[in-house]
Amino acid sequence: MFLKTKELTKKFGGLIAVNDVSFSLEKGKINAIIGPNGAGKSTFFNLVSGSHTPTSGQVIFKDQNITKLPPNKIAELGIARTFQTTNLFEQSTVLDNVKVGHRLRTNSTLLDAVLRTKRFKKEERKCREKAIEVLDFVGLTDVSDQLAANITQEEKKRVAFALALATDPEVVFLDEPAAGINPDETEGLAELMKKMVDRGITVCLIEHKMQMIMKLADKIMVLNYGEKIAEGTPEEIMNNQMVIEAYLGGSASA
Amino acid sequence: MAALLNRRTVISGFILLALVFPFLTKNSYVLHILTLAFIWMIAVYGLNLLAGYTGYLSLAHAGFFAIGAYSLGILTVKVGMNYWLAFLSSLIITCILGLLIGLIALRTKEHFFAIYTLCVGYIIYLVIDKWDGLTGGVRGLIGIPVPAGFGPLSFEKPLSQYYLILFFLLLTVLMVYRIVHSLSGRTFIAIRNSEELAKTLGIATMKNKLMVFVLSTLFAGLAGVLYASFIRFIGPDIGYITITFDLLMYLLVGGIGTLAGPIVGTLLIVWVSQSLQFLQDYRMLIFGPLLTLLIIFYPRGIIGAFYEWKIKRQEKKRMRALIKNHKDAEFPTANSVPDKKVKEG
Ligand SMILES: Nc1ncnc2c1ncn2[C@@H]1O[C@H](COP(=O)(O)OP(=O)(O)O)[C@@H](O)[C@H]1O
Ligand SMILES: [Mg+2]
Numbered sequence: 001m002f003l004k005t006k007e008l009t010k011k012f013g014g015l016i017a018v019n020d021v022s023f024s025l026e027k028g029k030i031n032a033i034i035g036p037n038g039a040g041k042s043t044f045f046n047l048v049s050g051s052h053t054p055t056s057g058q059v060i061f062k063d064q065n066i067t068k069l070p071p072n073k074i075a076e077l078g079i080a081r082t083f084q085t086t087n088l089f090e091q092s093t094v095l096d097n098v099k100v101g102h103r104l105r106t107n108s109t110l111l112d113a114v115l116r117t118k119r120f121k122k123e124e125r126k127c128r129e130k131a132i133e134v135l136d137f138v139g140l141t142d143v144s145d146q147l148a149a150n151i152t153q154e155e156k157k158r159v160a161f162a163l164a165l166a167t168d169p170e171v172v173f174l175d176e177p178a179a180g181i182n183p184d185e186t187e188g189l190a191e192l193m194k195k196m197v198d199r200g201i202t203v204c205l206i207e208h209k210m211q212m213i214m215k216l217a218d219k220i221m222v223l224n225y226g227e228k229i230a231e232g233t234p235e236e237i238m239n240n241q242m243v244i245e246a247y248l249g250g251s252a253s254a
Numbered sequence: 255m256a257a258l259l260n261r262r263t264v265i266s267g268f269i270l271l272a273l274v275f276p277f278l279t280k281n282s283y284v285l286h287i288l289t290l291a292f293i294w295m296i297a298v299y300g301l302n303l304l305a306g307y308t309g310y311l312s313l314a315h316a317g318f319f320a321i322g323a324y325s326l327g328i329l330t331v332k333v334g335m336n337y338w339l340a341f342l343s344s345l346i347i348t349c350i351l352g353l354l355i356g357l358i359a360l361r362t363k364e365h366f367f368a369i370y371t372l373c374v375g376y377i378i379y380l381v382i383d384k385w386d387g388l389t390g391g392v393r394g395l396i397g398i399p400v401p402a403g404f405g406p407l408s409f410e411k412p413l414s415q416y417y418l419i420l421f422f423l424l425l426t427v428l429m430v431y432r433i434v435h436s437l438s439g440r441t442f443i444a445i446r447n448s449e450e451l452a453k454t455l456g457i458a459t460m461k462n463k464l465m466v467f468v469l470s471t472l473f474a475g476l477a478g479v480l481y482a483s484f485i486r487f488i489g490p491d492i493g494y495i496t497i498t499f500d501l502l503m504y505l506l507v508g509g510i511g512t513l514a515g516p517i518v519g520t521l522l523i524v525w526v527s528q529s530l531q532f533l534q535d536y537r538m539l540i541f542g543p544l545l546t547l548l549i550i551f552y553p554r555g556i557i558g559a560f561y562e563w564k565i566k567r568q569e570k571k572r573m574r575a576l577i578k579n580h581k582d583a584e585f586p587t588a589n590s591v592p593d594k595k596v597k598e599g
Contacts, residue, residue, distance in 0.1 A: 049454055075456030083454075087447040091561060100440040104456025110465060113436035114429050120436065127437060150569050167456055 001060065002027040002202065003048070003079070003171055008057035010043055010226075017043040019226035020057070025171065026219045030197055031204040034213060034237075035223035041206045042084065044223065045173050049081045050074040076104055080169035084176050086160040090149035094140060094159055097148050098131040101166025105130075127166075134165040137199075138192060154185040161192065171202040178209055190216050214238065268517075272420055276413055289416045289484060291524045292423045293477050298504045298516035299426050300473025305502075306511035307434060308466045309446030310363075313498050314355065314371040317378030318471040320493030322348045322478025324382060327395040327488050337402035341479055348475025349468050356467035360460065363449075375498055383490040394489030398482050419480050426473060431513060433469075442466055446511075503541070507548060509555030518556050 004024035010017045018040040025031050033041050046052040048059055050071035058067045066074055088097050106127060112120035135144045138158040143151050148159070157177055164172050174193070178186040190212055193203050207213050213220065214234040222230040222243050230240045237243055276285055297319050305311040325344035329335045335343070355374055362370050382389045389395065401409040401418060409415050433439045441462055444452040453459050482488050491497075500523075508519020523541075530537045552559040 051450060051454065071450075071453040072456045072458050075454055081454050083448075083451060087451065089443050089447055091565070092443070096440065100437070100444045100452075100457075101455055103437055103441055103444075106437060108437055110433060110438050110469065113433050113438045116432065123437060146572075147565055147568075149565060150572075163451075163455065 001063070003059075003061045005044075005048065006058040006060065008044070008047055008059065009055045010040075010047055010052060011055045016226050018047060018054075018223075021221075021223070021226075021228045023221050023228065023231065025202055025204055027202050028197060028200060029202065029218035030193055030216055031202070032213050032217035032220045033204065033206050033223060034208070034210070034220060039223040040226040041223055042175055043226075045081060045175055045206065048074075049079060049173060072104070075167055075169075078168065078170035079173070080164035080167045080171070081173035082160040082164050082175055082177065084179065086156060086163070088148040088156065088159060090147065092148060093145055094148055094151060094155075095128070095131050095135065095144040097159060098135060098144075098162045098166055099127040101134070101163040102127040102130040102168070104167055130166050130168075131162070134162040137165060137195070138162045139188075154181045154188070157181060157189065158192070165196075165201075169201060171204065172196065174203065174205040176206050176208065178207060178212060186212055269424065276416060282412060285412060285416055287524060287528060289412070289419050290481075291520050292416075292419045293481050293484065294501065294504060294524070295516050295520045296423055296426045296480070297474045297477035298501050298508075298520055299430050300470040300477070301501055301505055302510065302512075302516055303430060303433070303442070303473070304466050304470035306505065306515070307439065307446060308442040308463060310360070310463065310467070311368045311502075312359075312371040312467070312470065313368055313495070313502070314359075314375035314378065315470070315474045315501055316493050316495065316497035317375040318348055318352060318474035319478040319481070319497065319501075320378060320382055320488075320490075321351055321471075322475030323482040323488050323492055324389055324395070324478075325475075326479045326482045327398050328388065330399050330483075331395055331397055337399055337483075341401070344479045345472060345475050348478070349472050352468045352471030352475075353464070356464050356471075360463050360467060372495070372498075375493070375495060379490060379493040379495070382493050389490070392490060394487060395482075396487045398486045398488065400486065401483050415484055419484065422476060422480060426476070427513075427517075434513060438462075438465075503545060505555075506545065507555055509557030509559075511554060512557040512561070515555050515557045522556070 002025055004022070006022050008021045008023075009019055021040075021044065033044065035041055043052065047054045050066070050069050050073070054067060058065055060066070061074075061077060061079065064077075066077065066079075069077075088094075106123040108117070108120045108123045111117075112123075132141075132144070135141055138161050140155060140158050140162065143155055148156075151159070161172075161174070161177070164174075177189055177193075181189070186209060193205065193216065196203055205217075214237075217234055220230075220232065220234060220237045221228055222237060222240075224246045229246055230237055230243045232240070275288070279285065297315060300318075301312065301315050322344050325347045326340055329340035329343055330337060333340070355371075359367060359370050359374065383391060385391070400415065403409055407414070409418055441452070441457055444455065444457060445459055445462060449459055478492070481492065504519040504523050505516060506519065507523055508517065509515030526541075527537060530540065533540070548555065552562075554562070
């Protein structure tokens with residue numbers, strides 16, 4: 001089993017944001033989580049990536065219990081994520097912004113920085129090369145020398161992908177990557193996700209755009225009020241009575 | 255490349271100016287004020303690393319400045335320690351206290367961090383003010399020695415102190431420059447931008463924040479140590495909140511989170527303060543509104559405003575180039591008068 005959750009639950013006071021969710025990712029595939037606003041999708045991501053600790057339940061990654069690990073340790077294990085919004089350092093170039101994504105694979109300290117040691121130079125080069133590589137992968141080579149303040153919304157999304165990829169992940173969790181961009185650009189991002197999978201990276205994304213999901217995903221989980229109400233292939237989800245009633249609200253044809 | 259060369263020349267120019275400045279003025283008072291300004295700059299650089307680059311606004315910095323100054327004062331005057339040993343010990347003491355306070359303070363964030371460190375700063379001041387036996391209380395410490403000389407070098411004269419302090423300032427700037435332009439610096443900036451994102455990128459945020467905190471207290475302490483042996487008298491006032499706010503004002507005016515900000519802000523405010531001295535504390539009536547306006551319109555100070563202008567100009571240039579390329583591509587034959595193109599280029 002690659003990555004799975006066991007009876008994962010998160011309560012915020014009286015609110016149960018994620019309720020008893022057991023889910024396993026298909027390795028090397030595109031997994032998707034859908035559900036109405038407030039269904040607990042982002043919270044589910046936060047639990048897996050260690051940003052929140054679950055009230056109960058477990059997260060297992062390659063037979064290791066990672067439930068209580070802090071986010072930076074989870075990242076080191078090869079689990080990356082993006083957020084619904086990404087804050088970049090606007091006064092710095094795109095390339096410089098992405099370099100820090102590879103920081104977790106380096107060891108140089110403040111002293112290395114001050115003394116400009118061999119290790120410092122080696123690792124600066126390594127991070128630079130990694131940043132160039134992932135920016136090429138996401139198709140941003142052209143803007144890599146521009147300031148982050150001057151790139152488009154869609155390019156910012158790609159930078160967020162690049163940052164996640166720079167950590168050398170085995171699996172990436174993408175929180176609503178296509179929110180706030182137009183359909184053409186959405187197509188481009190979908191292509192990018194397929195490219196990640198071709199590279200052997202497992203993808204798990206949250207998405208609202210149903211058409212995109214149905215075309216793209218290999219496996220879908222549907223959340224509603226924090227509970228998993230369905231799981232399966234796109235066809236199975238589209239024909240699931242529970243989903244049609246609870247989520248699609250009768251307008252399943254849309 | 256041109257920009258780099260440009261920056262290099264500007265920096266070298268400033269260093270040269272600082273080096274020859276004592277020969278340009280015969281006024282020893284000006285030299286004294288400038289030396290003091292250098293000391294403040296060192297402390298402001300410390301504050302900048304923490305508040306500007308990492309996003310944690312500490313209001314305890316006058317406290318650490320005072321800890322550095324008093325450590326040196328006590329170790330030299332009361333203990334009678336060798337000067338440079340006391341110098342080093344004072345920095346270590348400041349860092350150890352910084353580490354202990356940082357461990358607690360960094361459990362808080364944003365406003366809470368600012369308020370907590372404000373309290374810590376005040377407590378440090380109170381301890382200095384009330385602990386008569388150790389610090390001399392309100393009477394302060396007098397007779398702090400000037401830095402001991404090395405061989406032929408001696409630091410008895412104000413001029414030689416000017417150069418010594420300039421040396422430490424340049425060292426500080428070099429260190430901060432190298433840190434900011436390194437993976438460590440980018441790590442701090444990532445924490446400032448979003449701690450949550452930084453964590454999921456695998457950054458141990460607490461460890462990094464603690465490092466910056468200690469480093470920033472080191473610079474505050476260094477400034478304090480230099481102050482003590484430059485003025486040779488210290489009282490509890492050097493740890494008072496007003497000093498923290500002075501440092502913060504220098505940083506905000508010059509540009510928080512910029513490399514040249516601390517120098518520009520400190521020089522400007524110190525100079526303006528000196529020119530407005532006849533107004534005494536009413537100066538604040540002028541500073542207050544000016545500072546407010548500056549923060550509203552240029553949240554990243556003078557240097558920040560300069561960079562913003564440069565960015566905008568670059569972007570405009572790029573857009574113009576894009577549009578031009580577009581036009582050229584769209585009408586390759588319709589407008590194929592070759593000499594026209596040459597003119598445009
Ligand atoms: N940190 C938090 N504290 C309290 N409530 C939260 C927190 N994060 C999310 N919630 C609540 O949990 C529920 C699920 O939120 P979220 O996971 O963001 O939904 P989704 O991403 O599916 O739109 C919402 O009702 C939200 O208000
Ligand atoms: Mg969400």
